[in-house]
Amino acid sequence: MYDKDDIKAMLDSMSVSDVLRIMSQVCYEKAESLRANWQDPETAREWEKVGRAVGKIKVKTELY
Incomplete structure (x- = not known):
């Protein structure tokens, strides 16, 4: 299981936009699997x- 420190490390190695892109993609993949x-x-x-x-x-993060 991941904890807060794992998420912090991920954010340190990637941009917030990249993390959100991956999260959105995972949500859509989860939906597809459920169907x-x-x-x-x-x-x-x-x-x-x-996901949306x-x-x-x-x-919005890409605009700033």
Whole structure:
């Protein structure tokens, strides 16, 4: 399991934008897995919403 220090180390080695891009991608992959393997479209939609929200934050970080 990862802890706060692991996340800090990741942020030190990558830009915030890169971390958010990866998080968004993972959310979409999670949604795809839920649809394909668990037949759970409702939870998949929630993961897609999170992926979109993280993607929007990523775009905003690139503006500053």
